[in-house]
Amino acid sequence: MIVGGGPAGMVLGLLLARDGVDVVVLEKHDDFFRDFRGDTVHPSTLRLLGELGLAEAFLQLPHQEVERLGVTTDEGEFTLADFRRLPGPFRFLTFVPQWDFLSFLADRASRSPHFRLLTGAEAVGLLRQDGRVTGVRYATADGGTGEVSATVTVAADGRDSRLRAEAGLTVREFGAPMDVLWFRLPKGAGTTAPPFGGVGRLTRGRLLVLIDRGEYWQSAYLVRKGTVDDVRAAGLDAFRADLLRLLPGMEEPVAALRSWDDVKVLSVQLDRLSRWHLPGLLLIGDAAHAMSPIGGVGVNLAVQDAAAAARLLAPWLRRGRVPSRVLARVHRRRVLPTVLTQRVQRAIQQRFVDRLLAGDRPVATPAVLRLLQRWPVLQGLPARVIGLGVLPEHVRPAPLHGLRERAGAGRLT
Numbered sequence: 332m333i334v335g336g337g338p339a340g341m342v343l344g345l346l347l348a349r350d351g352v353d354v355v356v357l358e359k360h361d362d363f364f365r366d367f368r369g370d371t372v373h374p375s376t377l378r379l380l381g382e383l384g385l386a387e388a389f390l391q392l393p394h395q396e397v398e399r400l401g402v403t404t405d406e407g408e409f410t411l412a413d414f415r416r417l418p419g420p421f422r423f424l425t426f427v428p429q430w431d432f433l434s435f436l437a438d439r440a441s442r443s444p445h446f447r448l449l450t451g452a453e454a455v456g457l458l459r460q461d462g463r464v465t466g467v468r469y470a471t472a473d474g475g476t477g478e479v480s481a482t483v484t485v486a487a488d489g490r491d492s493r494l495r496a497e498a499g500l501t502v503r504e505f506g507a508p509m510d511v512l513w514f515r516l517p518k519g520a521g522t523t524a525p526p527f528g529g530v531g532r533l534t535r536g537r538l539l540v541l542i543d544r545g546e547y548w549q550s551a552y553l554v555r556k557g558t559v560d561d562v563r564a565a566g567l568d569a570f571r572a573d574l575l576r577l578l579p580g581m582e583e584p585v586a587a588l589r590s591w592d593d594v595k596v597l598s599v600q601l602d603r604l605s606r607w608h609l610p611g612l613l614l615i616g617d618a619a620h621a622m623s624p625i626g627g628v629g630v631n632l633a634v635q636d637a638a639a640a641a642r643l644l645a646p647w648l649r650r651g652r653v654p655s656r657v658l659a660r661v662h663r664r665r666v667l668p669t670v671l672t673q674r675v676q677r678a679i680q681q682r683f684v685d686r687l688l689a690g691d692r693p694v695a696t697p698a699v700l701r702l703l704q705r706w707p708v709l710q711g712l713p714a715r716v717i718g719l720g721v722l723p724e725h726v727r728p729a730p731l732h733g734l735r736e737r738a739g740a741g742r743l744t
């Protein structure tokens with residue numbers, strides 16, 4: 332039983348069903364269409380989809396492929412990561428609305444007789460017996476309730492995980508100096524397009540990220556944590572003027588921001604569980620480790636957790652018994668990539684983002700950007716860290732146990 336139909340939960344559900352394990356995914360929403368969720372699909376995830384024989388179909392979805400990420404400072408444009416330098420067939424970052432990605436996974440998983448997706452059902456508590464978690468209680472929007480018993484319950488219910496709170500596991504909070512204002516800027520005629528598919532624009536006290544989404548630029552504007560109300564109080568005109576300081580020549584797109592309703596606030600959180608499991612319960616993805624948006628790697632880590640969990644759990648699940656040491660093995664396998672990635676994110680947050688947003692001194696172009704510009708071969712390193720991550724997982728190339736056989740089957744509502 333998997334709680335949460337995000338990237339971690341849906342990939343785990345797909346992989347377990349493919350390995351012939353009966354699996355139920357419980358998702359509290361009725362569908363995958365909701366507010367912002369990270370939209371990046373990384374080369375390592377594309378590689379997993381390739382190993383499953385699904386990459387070609389996935390790349391039929393409307394998407395953008397970004398080969399280079401860059402940073403524009405007051406001194407010019409600098410390449411941060413060049414994915415064309417990666418090994419393998421997927422030498423680009425893909426941007427796909429996450430609801431399309433999740434719907435795709437749900438569609439493919441639902442073709443297996445082993446997969447069930449229970450939507451509109453929110454896990455509200457753990458079932459326990461003799462010190463072991465044995466499943467969950469859930470509630471539906473129409474006031475119904477139910478229980479699902481399981482050999483193992485996997486909490487993939489995101490950064491505000493209810494199950495992790497209920498399990499009483501210790502969370503280490505690392506904090507973050509920023510929150511994010513998230514909005515779209517339409518690509519107006521005659522505007523100067525940034526030179527990269529994904530670009531960070533920084534200047535004294537300001538940091539803006541633009542991601543090319545075809546018709547529009549998805550934009551993330553970083554503000555110091557706790558100052559969103561001040562930005563709003565200063566008014567939309569002041570906000571637009573601020574944006575234009577960063578984006579000269581983009582008057583038309585910026586003018587399209589007509590009210591604060593067009594601007595969403597995303598609270599940034601960075602934390603990690605000391606232990607990812609209890610007897611009968613495993614936590615993965617953001618439920619085990621909420622990631623900072625720096626590097627846009629949260630979806631990737633969630634997917635990699637799922638791949639490791641499927642590989643280590645499936646043989647035991649087929650036998651109907653999963654000892655705690657196997658759950659501990661999943662934690663051990665995934666904790667190193669998580670710790671290393673979070674360390675890099677924390678270092679960038681503390682040494683760079685925090686100082687930059689303080690705005691009390693001019694921002695010089697970081698030395699690392701100059702180095703990358705001077706030695707382009709080094710641009711492959713950030714591409715590797717962002718695109719493949721530490722300890723990328725693989726899936727066994729195997730027949731898709733029914734994933735292609737029963738279109739549309741296996742969905743419960």
Ligand SMILES: Cc1cc2nc3c(=O)[nH]c(=O)nc-3n(C[C@H](O)[C@H](O)[C@H](O)COP(=O)(O)OP(=O)(O)OC[C@H]3O[C@@H](n4cnc5c(N)ncnc54)[C@H](O)[C@@H]3O)c2cc1C
Pocket residue numbers: 334335336337338339340357358359360368369370371452453454455487488489490492493494511597598599600615616617618622623624626627628629630631633
């Ligand atoms: C500002 C910001 C920007 C980001 N940008 C990126 C980016 O560009 N790229 C990237 O890779 N990552 C990004 N991330 C991180 C990324 O969104 C997450 O790391 C990723 O979505 C984690 O996946 P998950 O499956 O673990 O959890 P989630 O995506 O949070 O999925 C959890 C699912 O569980 C469901 N759920 C929750 N509680 C229950 C319950 N009790 N019962 C049933 N269902 C439940 C939720 O509805 C949800 O569908 C960003 C994060 C932030 C804050």
